[in-house]
Amino acid sequence: MTETTKTAPALTGERADLLEQLAKSRFFLRFTANELTDRQAGHRSTVSGLTVGGLIKHVASVEKTWVDFILEGPSAMPDFSAMTEADFAARENDFRLLPGETLEGVLAAYAEVAARTDELVATLPDLDAAQPLPKAPWFDQDAKWSARRVLMHIVAETSQHAGHADIVREAIDGTKSMG
Template identity: 40%
Template sequence: MVTHVSAEAQGDERGALLSFIEEQRGGIRRTLLGVTDEQAASRPSASELTLAGLLKHVAEVEQNWIARAKQEPPAIQRDQSNWHETFQLVGDETVAAQLAYWEEVAAETEKFIRSVPSLDDTFPLPPQPWFPPEGRVSMRWLCLNLIRELARHAGHADIVRESLDGKTAFELVDLERAS
């Protein structure tokens, strides 16, 4: 398992927040242990969600929030015409490539959160109807939002994986330790 936050760095607030983010990333990564790309792209439950799609989605969402906090354009632009692609592998995309991309995003997240002068620093929210007009949020909010987003989708991934082959989160932790 790749861990971006060292044990020594977890004692401060930033380290604690980054550790919780990494813990939720690990939950999603574990659901992909021992499955093929075909299995990861399959829909074994009533949901449209797949393990591969959840992986791609959380990586893109994390990258987009960090870009927004830096007040830069996101690397991947999504709108109504291509929103569905955030939840599925397209073209020659693979689980391995998405995991590698997410590792880069995770490293950038830690570097950025460690570099901001204060977790109280703010950035503008996107102009979406579910956010207040001209709203701003703190870097602390960003970290908490990432934890919430990742935890939500880690739960989805647990259900998809269990539907796929009956493996539960506890069994996947054991599988991760064995690998």
């Protein structure tokens, strides 16, 4: 008896474009960590508190939360309008490697998040499905975002932080992602 395996058809169009841009943005972010030690990945090399490892950790966390939002709606996110200064200060831990965290672990967690997102992009029945945004001072009241809009936001967030990581990495040892 022979088993046959059905292969899913290759994605085309918008979904393929989203996956390609996500992959490119993720590549540049991960590339900034290439050959860094855990110490270097957690090193603040500029006046900001940003580190290469912390930026990767943050992007993974944000991507996971936004994918949860696509699937579960605003309950997947906190009510930002009710957060205190202490809550926001605690969120700063998203941007740094904490004791016991390693670059390898952060990259592995990011790979898991990315795989989940990619699977969602490939299989979500409707990219137009929208959810109301959580309460936050930076969102318009009663605004909704479609899954498509959220995915574009993930691409933008990843690209922006890849640029931050590139600057942080260059200040560590002169290595650049591009140029």
